Amino acid sequence: MEIATTPSKELNFDRKKLSKTKLLELYEALVIPRRIEEKMLILLRQGRISKWFSGWGQEAVSVGAVQALMEDEFILPMHRNLGIFTGRNVPLTKLFAQFQGKKSGFTKGRDRSFHFGSVEHHIVGMISHLGPQLAIADGIALANKLSKEKKVTLVFSGDGASSEGDFHEGLNVAAVWKLPVIFVIEHNGYGLSTPNQEQFAFKNFTEKGPGYGMETVRIEGNNVLDVYQTIHDLAKDIRKNPRPVLVEAITFRMRGHEEASGTKYVPKQLMEEWSKLDPVENYELYLESIGVLDEKNKELINHKVRKAITEAWEIAFAEEQITPDLSEELADVYAPFEQKLIEPSSEKSSEKRFVDAISDGLRQSMEKFPKLVLMGQDIGEYGGVFKITDGFVKEFGADRVRNTPLCESAIIGAGLGLSVKGYKAMVEMQFADFVSVGFNQIVNNLAKIHYRWGQNADVVIRMPTGAGVAAGPFHSQSNEAWFFHTPGLKIVYPSNPYDAKGLLNAAIEDPNPYLYFEHKALYRSLSEEIPDDYYTVEIGKAKLISEGEQVSIITYGMGVHWAKKAKEEMGISADILDLRTLLPWDQEAVKLTARKTGKVIFLQEDCLTGGIGAEICAWISEHCFEYLDAPVMREGSLDTPVPFSPNLEKQFLPEERFRKKLRKLIEF
Known part of the structure; x- marks a missing residue:
């Protein structure tokens, strides 16, 4: 089967009404990621960086797209979209620090390469799973639509990632909700080494759009003018008439998925044919042919770009390696938020079922x-x-x-x-x-x-x-x-x-x-x-709903009701601690009840193995051992799927086994 990325014989550039200034802006925008690529490949061979995901040969897709949008319109790039970051004027020093895992990078050394975003630059970075990007773009576009902002969101996907379920879900939601999203598919023929005929049975993505009720456009991904003008015109129209459009950019990756992968799986003839369609070299030749770019200007632009790259790299490389700060690492897991408890504004109340309470709060x-x-x-x-x-x-x-x-x-x-x-x-x-x-x-x-x-x-x-x-x-x-x-x-x-x-x-x-x-x-x-009024409950705070001396029952959810019923029917004196918040859970409350009674049992409806009770019981054994008078026990549902038959389900659930174990613990 002929792959869809069979190259054209040549790139046909058409400037239309673009000014000389704009043509040169596009040239410089193309040169920057290419010169960074050259720098990174040298540094990789020198062992000064550990990994590099190359977009060599695909630069025109990123550059044309980013130049076609407004600066405050969000773009969601992938591995090979370096031109998006440089096109949004992300500081090179910070970008290179990111590549090296330095503290001044966007992720403070916690992630690598292009796995980051910057709301300041209206970029949302990818994760390695690829497909989830499309849904995030849907959400951003939905926000624009709800706020009545006439904005477009653009998200990239490779042809390989299109095999994921997230691709279908992302396009389908955008189509159903008529969201202003441009889905750009970089069709480069391979998902790592897997050729597209082993990814899907169709030839072009323009065949898929109609199935979603979506317009589709195919462009020459190596022709920066074609990319720019197509995206520019689509975006202008979508701002007036919100809807999603799928754009298939036919292009080719000239280097490995990442440098260690190589390109031996690509037929030599195909590489040679695509090398003739290099997006940077061909656009440069075109500008020279129409008198927009001369040797002097070309040298000035390239000198300026190389100088900026070298200076930024040296600053980033000189930065010290990260000294770990435990408190900062833990603090950054959650976004800062200090809860302020809200009490009801009046004493009005009414009897509500559990379901009604949820509805009322919502x-x-x-x-x-x-x-x-x-x-x-x-x-x-x-x-x-x-x-x-x-x-x-x-x-x-x-x-x-x-x-x-x-x-x-x-x-x-x-x-x-x-x-x-x-x-x-x-x-x-x-x-x-x-x-x-x-x-x-x-x-x-x-x-x-x-x-x-x-x-x-x-x-x-x-x-x-x-x-x-x-x-x-x-x-x-x-x-x-x-x-x-x-x-x-x-x-x-x-x-x-x-x-x-x-x-x-x-x-x-x-x-x-x-x-x-x-x-x-x-x-x-x-x-x-x-x-009846609005109020909140403290997050991370357990509640002691019953007090006693013989034993501590730690539980949550339905377990609270099983524990209360067992206490009453068995006639025992027990602390019953309702965790309420499972993550983060209330260590202090757990410690207090364990120290008080010296006997602890954890009750959960979840299956026993690997449940929340296992972690909390282990924590009690480690931190409260000297106060214990018996082994810490736990009970949960059977380690089987949940059965349908009421009798089987009753056996599956832990209520009866819990009572037996509770009696055993009290008598220990």
């Missing part, structure tokens, strides 16, 4: 934060499968209460994109089980982005969770432990209506990413008198 948060956007499947007119957002569309409008396609990853990513533009996002998982489809966005984007380059992720993900309702293995899982291990996330899990409302409000106030677990079996089975 409604009041929508009133308090005009830039809060709700997203999820069926949450619009239908009101959500549990009716938590019932009536919200009428009250707040469909722009802020958004029904989404079935695409958890794209919607979580869009929430992050909204954050970049100063919005807040609440994403509802229809069931907590479905979050697995959006796992990457949570653990690699939301959780890490502030630590990496200082961008907060102001996203709350609501997670209807738990068993006891005979819903089987895909609607009943307790999956909070999946995320408990991930620095950068915060996790709350209320056990009662009062905390359900207060913790949700607190999570939405905090500019950091939250997973908010709400037990389905408690929705309509549990009621209590709670304040």
Whole structure:
């Protein structure tokens, strides 16, 4: 099969109405990344840098695109888009410090190469998983649309990354919501060494756009004028008529995926043919042929560029290696936020079910934060499968209460994109089980982005969770432990209506990413008198809901109710500590109760192995050993998937086993 990147015979440049000044600006913009490439390859051979992802041969795509947009329009680049960073005038000294892992780089040495962003320069950097970028672009574009800003967002993808599910989700959401996004596909024929005929069965990406209801355009990616003029005209039109457009840029990478990879897998003839279409050399020859560039100007431009690169490199290289600062490393995991507890403004209260408390908190948060956007499947007119957002569309409008396609990853990513533009996002998982489809966005984007380059992720993900309702293995899982291990996330899990409302409000106030677990079996089975007004509950603070002398039961969620019932029916004297916040959890409260009774058991609905109880029990054994009168015990559900049959589910859940172990601990 002929690959789609079969080169043209020649590049046909057409300046149209571009001025001499603009033509020379484009030339200098092309020269800068090429000269940096030359410098980096020398430094790599000298062992002064450890790795380099080359965009040699693809520079015209980046340069043409960045020059075509307004400076305050966001661009989301990939590995081979050095020209985006130089085109946005990112200081070379800071850029080179980033490449070397120096403290003055954008990520303070925590990430490498182009894995960073800069809101100042309207750039959002990639992660190695590639595809998630497209959803973030959707979120930024959505923010522009909601704010009525006539702006375009441009995001890059390689042809290899188009095989990922995130690619489909990103394009589909943009098409359904008519978002002003330009998706630029750099079609260079290979995903590392895998040729495109082993990636997909079509020839050109212009065949894919119509399937999404999206316009598509194919351009010569090595022709900087073609790229510039196409993107410029599209952007101008999209600002007036918001919609997504897919642009396929046919180009070729002349060096390895990264330098160690080499290019032996590329046919020699193909390399030779593409080398004749070098974007820098051909544009230079064109400018000379029309009298815009002479030898003197060419030398002046190249001298200026090389001088700037050399000076910036020497400054960056002279910077001392990082001296680790433990307090700074830990502090940067979360965006700075000091919670100020809010008490109800009046004594008005009413009895509310657990489900109503969540709905009440969400409604009041929508009133308090005009830039809060709700997203999820069926949450619009239908009101959500549990009716938590019932009536919200009428009250707040469909722009802020958004029904989404079935695409958890794209919607979580869009929430992050909204954050970049100063919005807040609440994403509802229809069931907590479905979050697995959006796992990457949570653990690699939301959780890490502030630590990496200082961008907060102001996203709350609501997670209807738990068993006891005979819903089987895909609607009943307790999956909070999946995320408990991930620095950068915060996790709350209320056990009662009062905390359900207060913790949700607190999570939405905090500019950091939250997973908010709400037990389905408690929705309509549990009621209590709670304040009608807006209020918050302290994050990271456990609550001692029962006091006793014989034993300490540490638990959360449904476990609180099992523990209370066991205490009453068994006639024991026990501390029951409701963690409420699972990450970060309240070490002081745990220590106090362990020291007080000397006997501790942890109860969780989640499967026993690798659960949250394992970590906390280990911590108690390490930090409270001298106060203990018995082994620290724990109980949880069976290490099986959640079964459907009520009798099997009852056996799966830990309530009865917990009582036996509790009695054993008391009698130890």
